[in-house]
Amino acid sequence: MKGNEVIAEAAIRCGCDGYFGYPITPQSEVMETLMLRKPWEETGMVVLQAESEVAAINMVYGAATCGKKVMTSSSSPGVSLKQEGITYLAGAELPCLVVDVVRGGPGLGTIQPAQSDYFQATKGGGHGDYHLIVLAPASVQEMNDFVDLGFELAFKYRNPAMILSDGVIGQMMEKVELSPFKPRWTDEEIEKISGSWALRGKKNREHHIVTSLELDPYGQEKFNRKLQAKYREIEAKEVRYEEIACEDADYLLIAYGSSARICQKTVDLAREQGIKVGIFRPITLYPFPMEALAKWAGRVKGMLSVEMSAGQMVYDVRLAVNGKVKVEHYGRLGGVIHAPEEVLEGFKSAFGL
Numbered sequence: 001m002k003g004n005e006v007i008a009e010a011a012i013r014c015g016c017d018g019y020f021g022y023p024i025t026p027q028s029e030v031m032e033t034l035m036l037r038k039p040w041e042e043t044g045m046v047v048l049q050a051e052s053e054v055a056a057i058n059m060v061y062g063a064a065t066c067g068k069k070v071m072t073s074s075s076s077p078g079v080s081l082k083q084e085g086i087t088y089l090a091g092a093e094l095p096c097l098v099v100d101v102v103r104g105g106p107g108l109g110t111i112q113p114a115q116s117d118y119f120q121a122t123k124g125g126g127h128g129d130y131h132l133i134v135l136a137p138a139s140v141q142e143m144n145d146f147v148d149l150g151f152e153l154a155f156k157y158r159n160p161a162m163i164l165s166d167g168v169i170g171q172m173m174e175k176v177e178l179s180p181f182k183p184r185w186t187d188e189e190i191e192k193i194s195g196s197w198a199l200r201g202k203k204n205r206e207h208h209i210v211t212s213l214e215l216d217p218y219g220q221e222k223f224n225r226k227l228q229a230k231y232r233e234i235e236a237k238e239v240r241y242e243e244i245a246c247e248d249a250d251y252l253l254i255a256y257g258s259s260a261r262i263c264q265k266t267v268d269l270a271r272e273q274g275i276k277v278g279i280f281r282p283i284t285l286y287p288f289p290m291e292a293l294a295k296w297a298g299r300v301k302g303m304l305s306v307e308m309s310a311g312q313m314v315y316d317v318r319l320a321v322n323g324k325v326k327v328e329h330y331g332r333l334g335g336v337i338h339a340p341e342e343v344l345e346g347f348k349s350a351f352g353l
Contacts, residue, residue, distance in 0.1 A: 105117075
């Protein structure tokens with residue numbers, strides 16, 4: 001299946017209650033697949049094409065307030081339009097899943113793949129001090145797996161989660177083992193899971209208010225400190241990464257998503273030339289695996305951040321190693337996909353090999 005198609009199938013199978021989106025290349029197959037599958041006939045899942053990206057994210061906000069498992073997907077310019085709604089979701093501590101299948105920018109840019117939304121995803125693309133939980137799949141299988149994981153983390157921490165993919169992973173076709181079906185939560189299960197905050201009818205309790213508004217600055221500061229404590233907990237408990245051929249490596253390529261796939265061939269080419277290179281692949285871009293990467297700073301001669309961008313993740317790599325090892329960047333821009341041979345030449349040039 002295509003990566004985008006798998007996102008749709010995984011949403012149905014994980015018991016998603018609703019999808020609200022708007023078409024944009026290269027992620028339109030997500031909604032197209034859902035429309036073809038007609039999950040409302042099978043599970044009762046709502047699938048709706050909104051009138052705009054802004055409308056779609058606010059529909060997610062509304063459904064999430066009810067404790068429902070809801071999601072949206074888009075590509076770079078569309079995700080930019082959703083940023084106000086995303087920061088409202090973070091400010092109201094509402095769980096949801098956002099999928100970004102990245103394309104080249106800035107502006108309308110191109111429909112070709114890129115990784116230039118890293119800053120937007122990991123540094124808070126909207127306003128205020130907030131974070132998304134960001135998962136970066138490197139295969140169609142992970143596109144499947146991260147839908148359920150994204151929802152799990154979103155509800156565990158009452159925080160929006162994002163799958164940050166790109167046009168390569170979204171459009172490529174691979175074999176995939178689909179997840180088993182989970183039934184949608186019943187009203188009783190939602191009450192048990194989300195009863196302390198979700199709008200489920202007042203019944204015999206104090207009424208709930210879901211909002212991101214607090215006009216008292218001291219109250220807002222108190223709430224922000226609560227959010228920061230939550231983010232520190234996420235950073236302590238939810239870091240995920242993969243190390244490939246690192247045991248004897250003299251140099252590391254730091255790459256995520258499709259770039260990590262490309263770098264696996266680069267490692268083979270480098271080792272054929274007697275250069276011991278490994279790959280450190282962040283799976284969670286937030287929380288970024290700072291401590292795990294820092295441990296390599298005293299063990300390798302250099303690190304190359306490989307990205308389909310002008311260099312965004314490289315700043316987190318440098319922050320992690322704190323000047324203890326040389327860190328360089330190699331990237332192609334605007335939707336150009338680098339070849340393994342190009343990465344190798346960029347690596348050799350960066351380190352004088």
